[in-house]
Amino acid sequence: MNLSLATGAQWDWAFAWEILPQLLSAMRVTVTATLLGMSLAVFGGLLLVMMRRSHIKTLSRSGYWTIEFIRGTPLLIQLYFFYYVLPEYGLQQSAMVTGVLALGLHYSSYMAEVYRAGIDAVPKGQWEAATALNFPPKRTFFTLILPQAIPPIVPASGNYLVAMFKDSVLLSTITVTEVLYTARDDIGSDRFRYLEPLTLVGVLFLIVSLISVAGIRRLERHLEKKR
Amino acid sequence: MSFAPPFDLLPPLLVGLGKTLQLTAGGILLCVLLALFAGLGKVSGIPPLRWLANIYVEIFRGTSALVQLFWFFFVLPFFGVSLEPMLAGILVLGLNSGAYGAEVVRGAIQAVSHGQKEAATALGFTPRQTLWRILLPQAVVSMLPPMSNVFIELLKNSALVSVISVHDLTFVAQIHRADSLRTTAIFSIVLVLYFAVAQGLSRGMSFLEKRLSRGRDLGGVKA
Numbered sequence: 001m002n003l004s005l006a007t008g009a010q011w012d013w014a015f016a017w018e019i020l021p022q023l024l025s026a027m028r029v030t031v032t033a034t035l036l037g038m039s040l041a042v043f044g045g046l047l048l049v050m051m052r053r054s055h056i057k058t059l060s061r062s063g064y065w066t067i068e069f070i071r072g073t074p075l076l077i078q079l080y081f082f083y084y085v086l087p088e089y090g091l092q093q094s095a096m097v098t099g100v101l102a103l104g105l106h107y108s109s110y111m112a113e114v115y116r117a118g119i120d121a122v123p124k125g126q127w128e129a130a131t132a133l134n135f136p137p138k139r140t141f142f143t144l145i146l147p148q149a150i151p152p153i154v155p156a157s158g159n160y161l162v163a164m165f166k167d168s169v170l171l172s173t174i175t176v177t178e179v180l181y182t183a184r185d186d187i188g189s190d191r192f193r194y195l196e197p198l199t200l201v202g203v204l205f206l207i208v209s210l211i212s213v214a215g216i217r218r219l220e221r222h223l224e225k226k227r
Numbered sequence: 228m229s230f231a232p233p234f235d236l237l238p239p240l241l242v243g244l245g246k247t248l249q250l251t252a253g254g255i256l257l258c259v260l261l262a263l264f265a266g267l268g269k270v271s272g273i274p275p276l277r278w279l280a281n282i283y284v285e286i287f288r289g290t291s292a293l294v295q296l297f298w299f300f301f302v303l304p305f306f307g308v309s310l311e312p313m314l315a316g317i318l319v320l321g322l323n324s325g326a327y328g329a330e331v332v333r334g335a336i337q338a339v340s341h342g343q344k345e346a347a348t349a350l351g352f353t354p355r356q357t358l359w360r361i362l363l364p365q366a367v368v369s370m371l372p373p374m375s376n377v378f379i380e381l382l383k384n385s386a387l388v389s390v391i392s393v394h395d396l397t398f399v400a401q402i403h404r405a406d407s408l409r410t411t412a413i414f415s416i417v418l419v420l421y422f423a424v425a426q427g428l429s430r431g432m433s434f435l436e437k438r439l440s441r442g443r444d445l446g447g448v449k450a
Binding site: 210 | 383418422
């Protein structure tokens with residue numbers, strides 16, 4: 001099948017087939033960045049939500065504003081900030097590390113909200129029971145509340161994992177050779193063809209997103225049935 | 228590293244901010260239109276409309292905004308369609324957020340209680356009247372809070388347009404970073420400016436929500 005219009009633009013299957021392995025191998029970088037970023041966000045989000053729930057007012061207030069600020073500013077600028085500003089203070093890391101840090105920080109603020117929803121959904125009686133049984137607050141939170149809060153928020157976290165996966169292409173702007181960088185800067189500018197590489201990247205993302213979203217929906221239904 | 232006062236940086240950055248606001252406004256306009264069309268399409272009784280809306284939503288939610296932007300900017304010229312960077316930017320921002328907005332519209336319409344629809348049918352309203360006079364007016368109020376998030380994501384995504392050389396806030400910041408080497412000052416100002424716009428947007432939306440829900444009986448459910 002040829003996708004041709006009056007201008008003669010043609011989809012070249014041979015070329016698409018030829019570059020696919022290169023794109024798939026670059027996809028590994030994308031996946032690695034996403035998984036590392038998400039691990040950071042899982043911890044960062046927990047830290048932020050603990051700040052937010054703190055009884056010390058300055059701590060909870062700074063937690064609130066940190067979350068608002070990170071969520072209210074573009075990931076791209078946060079990425080540039082890490083990439084260009086930190087080295088001026090002697091903190092030089094590779095582009096990949098910078099990218100993972102920025103992704104992790106950005107999504108920490110989203111994860112904090114996810115945790116918050118999960119913790120708020122734990123019945124108040126659980127806290128009261130813990131108090132009645134003389135549990136220390138720290139133990140109540142970590143051994144009683146958190147284990148109940150986490151399973152219901154797994155689907156929401158999954159959605160943010162997919163969102164982060166899609167956002168990880170921003171790392172191409174700071175020269176991480178992930179899939180979009182490979183498509184545009186390595187293949188596209190070398191061969192003067194953007195149609196196949198960029199379309200393939202879109203299709204790859206679409207496939208991964210559709211499969212993940214279907215999986216998350218099944219998980220959601222499964223969790224609902226268990227309740 | 229230099230700590231000269233950053234006042235001289237403000238004028239060019241504010242010009243960039245103007246472009247960012249234009250992008251955001253244009254994007255929001257397109258986003259609202261598409262969200263309404265696709266959201267209504269998703270709940271439509273006409274199968275082809277539903278399929279079309281679903282395909283649009285899945286494609287634009289399933290791929291990255293940056294990939295979409297590159298596709299519109301680098302691939303469309305292959306087909307003889309060359310877009311100005313600014314136009315490509317607004318188009319992609321609107322199309323991308325419109326797909327998320329469509330889900331908001333669909334959710335809000337489906338959340339209007341079923342009795343409302345039945346009552347409208349019983350009173351002899353046509354489907355069109357039911358939609359415009361019964362369903363949408365009630366759905367709009369519950370659309371606003373999630374729409375506010377969609378708009379803020381759109382504002383944040385507008386920074387991406389700098390990579391196809393639209394002279395927005397991010398682009399101006401990058402130029403001045405290169406020739407003044409006052410990275411910290413520039414990016415701090417830029418972060419604060421984006422944050423201020425995002426806060427303004429979210430305040431504006433909650434004001435609108437309060438105005439529109441004034442005097443409205445929300446069926447005992449506090450929205």
